[in-house]
Amino acid sequence: MTAQKLPAGYLPDERPPVGKLILFALQQIIVMFPATVLVALLTGFHVSTTIFASGLATLGFILVTGRKIPLFYGSSFSYIAAICSITGAQAFAGPVADDKIAAAQFGIVLSGLVSIAAGLIIKQFGQEAIEKVLPPTVTGSIAIVIGLSLAGSAISNPVSLPSNVTEANQPLALNLAWVICLVTLLSTILFSVYLKGTWSQIPILLGLLTGYVVALVLGLLNDINFVDFNKITDSGSLFAIPAIGFALPHFTLPLPNLAAVAAIMPIAIATIPESTAHLYQLDIYVNDLAKKKNSDKKYPIADKLGLNLIGDGLGDMISAMIGGPAGTNYGENLSTMAITRNFSTPVLIVAAGITMLISCFTPLTAAVYSIPSAVIGGISIYLFGVIASQGITIMHTRNVDLFDSRNLAVISTILIIGIGGSFAFEGGMIPMFGVKLPAIATAAVFGILLNLLVNIGKNKSENA
Template identity: 80%
Template sequence: MSTKQTVTGYLPDERPPFFKLLLFAFQQIIVMFPATVLVALLTGFHVSTTIFASGLATIGFILITGRQIPLFYGSSFSYITAICSITGAKAFAGPVADDKIAAAQFGIVLSGLVSIAAGLIIKQFGQEAIEKVLPATITGSIALVIGLSLAGTALGDPVNLPNGVSEASKALALNLSWTICIVTLLATILFSVYLKGTWGQIPILLGLLTGYVLALILGAVNHIPFCDFNKIPETQTLFSIPAIGFALPHFTLPKADWAAVAAIMPIAIATIPESTAHLYQLDIYVNNLARRKGSDKKYPISDKLGLNLVGDGLGDMISALIGGPAGTNYGENLSTMAITNNFSTPMLITAAIITMIISCFTPLTAAVYSIPNAVIGGISIYLFGVIASQGITIMISKKVDMFDSRNLAVIATVLIIGIGGSFAFSDGMIPMFGAKFPAIATAAIFGILLNLLLNIGRPKPEAQSED
């Protein structure tokens, strides 16, 4: 009994005290910020608008799902190539013209209908229907693919040196960057393993601060600008107060463009297995925490897959209606919740509100932007690895038979197509039959079709799992 009493954590319907709430919320913002901003920089969307849209869509998602599914909405990498085909954006070249963003917005708004339709079908035909199409062999493998496909990004961050490093200092800067990355990684791991109570629930934030302070010291001593406060690109806005650094995000409205619909709408299919995997992961971790805390309450999160997909689709619509890119619930935030045992819905709402505030104040945005790539890399190695590990957790919890040749065939092909496609081609697009297909989406669709084909005439799962 005593071990149950010492478990620290917050279930979805629990609210931390105010000061802790702010700390936990800021930690959630830290882990979503790099990827969300990167999508904006790669697609030509306005950064401040993308950040604002992420917070607004998160609040919309949580309210739409009745505060029962604590997940954070952020910009999805799956849509980058499709969006860029409409905006014509060049990476890191700044925002594109409003009419191009507006055309992409129209495609994203309508792509939300795909997730909504999938959610309504599941609500109509029940959970069994979706588990037949998306069993643990698919959702677990997709979670593995998502985590492992990001491995290159995590290890590439420390090599991405800050601007202004001279040719003579590059070797030293690279060595120091890796030092910052490794210290950040080890500090975060040690904090998450050994700290207890409140401190044990903010290991990501503490690891980041450790790496940030080290970067400041090493940068000052060696005259290398690891922490750069001048990274924010200039954008026009309708209203601003320069004296306090306040500027409303640059909002745009969708404009009908059916080419954008054709390019973007099909990509929504790829986010369905991803979102399903995240929901199953969340169910496992929340109910495990409830048991460890001695709670008799059951959180039937996995039963709400239809509601989750409806929320995802409406989240895309909310984001796109004001000028944000398409998104999904974020594995980085889920990993942080799993590491810290903090699944508080009020905490995520607080994080979303703070995110929207940050987007309107350039000094706050600059502070988050100044986090060195090496620090982000150190944290990402841990977080992306946890995402992949959660894929294994799904398959273990669902008792997937790894000696069954059908299961092995599905898992093997999903992993190789998804991970191989992500690393073999710089844009993550597999060139086939005169076209290009996104690696993770292709892996998911191939796995779904293969699983359905191999299970024709197969006995029901109940008969399979009786031993």
């Protein structure tokens, strides 16, 4: 009788050999890179700083969680609209002024306190305490608002034409831009649906590369610089070799700004259920692998929800202190770990270190800036829609009763205030009582207070 072959894989406290360690680390970087960089391009933050902050925040998260929770920190799409309301950034227009970034940084630092506070409450009183304030009717609705509020940005990206487009060839350039956008969108969707294995975890990267190549070819054939090589090389030539150099990212310090606090800080509540879901998934995957490897060791990861949220909040604060956007633990990295059965914390530590090194490689960050806005638009249509869809998923998986008048009141008012305010007023700022209030933050605060009000005296036996 032959011995049963144990499955390959690494548990959180196991370390692969050096060669595999680096390979697995590079894989983690690849899957987080497109989305993290895209956030910087859309919010006006510096790409190199955002990349560096992602790695540094990951190290901070792993340290504060005692190396017990192998998750990677990346920039969150949930904050894009709120950050842009402060920075005034135009998608893919390059970094905004330092003072605008610094103002947004202050709001992000304080948003980290929201996650830390939620983590401390859970550690002290249990998960039920936080769910009384943030039930799925609130968090799900806010996620929908965040995704849909970005719809205008996504759909307007393709009409942002290159600088060398004349009035005579503008109709042609616009048509080609939409072709690039649609090719990027459809290829990203098809890659995510039909690819298998590890390839299925990088549809954003593959879709971006497909759109980039199409933009390059169409641009060369029609003398339209959809891909601007001046951002990669000094000569602007396709065949010129960019100077290889290293430079520290552009660091900035946060500056107090009450408007940034009001706009950005409440968004943290929408990332809590996402982070929680990732933690529970990780617990299942890790303990399933431990069982299959005949390990007697238990990994009570789900019991560390409070610690996870504290680490998430700390990640926001670390990122924002040096000029990076807000973030959360990444589903792309978690999915990659699940497929490869590699949950090694040392792999993520190495990945974080390599990420910080990459941020100092100047030709890479220059190449990122050469991505056409039409390509960004194609990816954004998909990604921003996914954010909104996740809000529906939150309510569906938590069995929210949509026939309950309490739930309908909370959901409907959050949606209309958040979405209506985002599109009806410039910058998504609602004029109210002599001041201008950020639409998403106003919707979030109103929804939380309304939920508490309508549920006064509600029996525990009643459905949520």
